[in-house]
Amino acid sequence: MAPRHDQARSMDRRARSGHRARVRRDHHCCERHPARLVKSAFSKMRAFDSVADVLFVAPATEVAPQLLGGTISVDGVTLRITEVEAYLGVGIDPGSHAYRRKGVKNATMFGPPGHLYTYFTYGMHVCANVVCSPEGEASAVLLRAGEIVEGIERASARRVTSRVDADLARGPARLTVALGITLADDGTNLATGRVRIQLPSVQVPFEQSPRTGVSGPGGEPSFPWRFWIAGEPTVSSYRRAASR
Numbered sequence: 001m002a003p004r005h006d007q008a009r010s011m012d013r014r015a016r017s018g019h020r021a022r023v024r025r026d027h028h029c030c031e032r033h034p035a036r037l038v039k040s041a042f043s044k045m046r047a048f049d050s051v052a053d054v055l056f057v058a059p060a061t062e063v064a065p066q067l068l069g070g071t072i073s074v075d076g077v078t079l080r081i082t083e084v085e086a087y088l089g090v091g092i093d094p095g096s097h098a099y100r101r102k103g104v105k106n107a108t109m110f111g112p113p114g115h116l117y118t119y120f121t122y123g124m125h126v127c128a129n130v131v132c133s134p135e136g137e138a139s140a141v142l143l144r145a146g147e148i149v150e151g152i153e154r155a156s157a158r159r160v161t162s163r164v165d166a167d168l169a170r171g172p173a174r175l176t177v178a179l180g181i182t183l184a185d186d187g188t189n190l191a192t193g194r195v196r197i198q199l200p201s202v203q204v205p206f207e208q209s210p211r212t213g214v215s216g217p218g219g220e221p222s223f224p225w226r227f228w229i230a231g232e233p234t235v236s237s238y239r240r241a242a243s244r
Contacts, residue, residue: 055199056113060086060132060139065208065227067130067141069200074179077151079169081143082232085211086225087129089138095211095218098138108187110138116188116195118181125173128181130190130197144172144212144226147234155179166233204229212238 056063064086072079087096089109097106097119108117109131117129117140129140146169148155155178159168169175176182181195190197210219211226228235 056130056132057134058132060088060130060141061225063130063132064141064225065206066199066203067143067197068206068227068229069202069204071149071198072143072146072179073150073196073198074181074194077155077179078149079146079175079179080149081146083145083226083228083235085142085144085227087140087142089133093139093218093223094216095214095223096138096140098140099218102138106138109140110136111187114190116181116185116190116193118176118183118186120183121173126176126181126183127172128176128179128185128195142172143175145170145228145232145234145236146175147232148178170234171236206230209238212236 055066064084067081067084070081072081087093087098089096089098090101091099093099098109102110105119106117108115109129111117111131112135113132115131117131118126119129121127128143130143131140133139148165148168152165152168155168156162156165158180159174159178162168162174167174169178179195185193185195188195206227207230208224208227210221210224213219214223217223226238
């Protein structure tokens, strides 16, 4: 039986009121939990071609596990990513280069997403990171380890101290040597530059823990931003920060 006109008007008012309430709830949810909105958009846009404009605009903590199983290619050498760490920006992450402010050395980390951020550490090693978040916010994913799947002869020639193939890029400094990434690659567009990234077609299962070797508050369990593919022999060993 069809509703009477007065019943229909009442039902219509209730429906419109319910819709507005749902919209308000959704809006407030996104205000309180912006990462949920980012994650939703992120999952729908993975197939887009524009890496810089779509994927890496999310925070590094969202992007990091999504890179596992993807590849980095440089001049004939390709690495499958098996371990990463996420770092956030100013005033948020005490373990990050960007925690205090923007400077000359970390400027790339504040730049457009989807670019490579390289830096020198311990006076001898180069480390490589994928810049994330909107320009100016500063977050990045450190490439910690991977498996060389193409160009293994060239990678082996660069990493002469490695006795087995699994050690060629087992650690962030070894990774850059094996791939031939240098400080000169800082700021490279990962969609069009010398260093290229290709995303996995599906997200692989992963594990996570506090970041390795990070001292102070940023190394605590409340920052479980190290992600890796379980059972991979190329993943580096976890180590706590040295006591000072």
